[in-house]
Amino acid sequence: MHSIQKRKHIQDTAQERGVGGTVDSPNLSNKRIANQKSPKQMATKPKIEKPNLTRSMKCTHCGLCCEETEMLMTNADITALEKLGYPTRSFVHFGKKGTAQLRNNRGTCVFYNTEKRRCKVYRLRPRGCRIYPVIYGEEEGIVRDDLCPEKNTVSEKEEERKGKQLLKLLKTIDSEARRRMSIT
Ligand code: SF4
Numbered sequence: 001m002h003s004i005q006k007r008k009h010i011q012d013t014a015q016e017r018g019v020g021g022t023v024d025s026p027n028l029s030n031k032r033i034a035n036q037k038s039p040k041q042m043a044t045k046p047k048i049e050k051p052n053l054t055r056s057m058k059c060t061h062c063g064l065c066c067e068e069t070e071m072l073m074t075n076a077d078i079t080a081l082e083k084l085g086y087p088t089r090s091f092v093h094f095g096k097k098g099t100a101q102l103r104n105n106r107g108t109c110v111f112y113n114t115e116k117r118r119c120k121v122y123r124l125r126p127r128g129c130r131i132y133p134v135i136y137g138e139e140e141g142i143v144r145d146d147l148c149p150e151k152n153t154v155s156e157k158e159e160e161r162k163g164k165q166l167l168k169l170l171k172t173i174d175s176e177a178r179r180r181m182s183i184t
């Protein structure tokens, strides 16, 4: 599961705040071949892993963040997905407090292809999914979600950049939720 914000806060606050996760199809067989080492390589000293300071995170496409998703969406996210032909109600659940949240089907996001282990709308996935595993906790602020096994591959720069994007996104989500509530 993933959300822009931790679950307890989503349920508790009026300004509910919801990644992506990035779930492109992993080519496991190729990966295994690429990982096989020659005897010479195996004899060399193991490389010391340097901390990731700048590059983008290393998503393994495990799909964990697409299980029981609580990802919140903006109107722009919804419009982009509607343009692909998906009826709004097939993928959006509107919460009591006016937030728009991705729907699940049998335990995973409606857009997650469990056989291929990939996101069906990867290029147009909601903004929060792109920002994930950086999320917002009311007590901690901007953090990397513990759920993601690769959270430590998010560089400091990437966390900072995504954190700023996330704060903007949350403002949009909050104001859109308020607007929905005022017209219903
Ligand atoms: S590695 Fe993290 S971001 Fe990638 S699919 Fe898994 S949980 Fe999601």
Ligand code: SF4
Binding pocket: 019, 020, 021, 022, 023, 065, 066, 069, 071, 102, 109, 110, 111, 112, 113, 118, 119, 120, 121, 122, 125, 126, 129
């Ligand atoms: S839209 Fe795609 S990346 Fe986001 S939760 Fe759904 S399947 Fe995962």
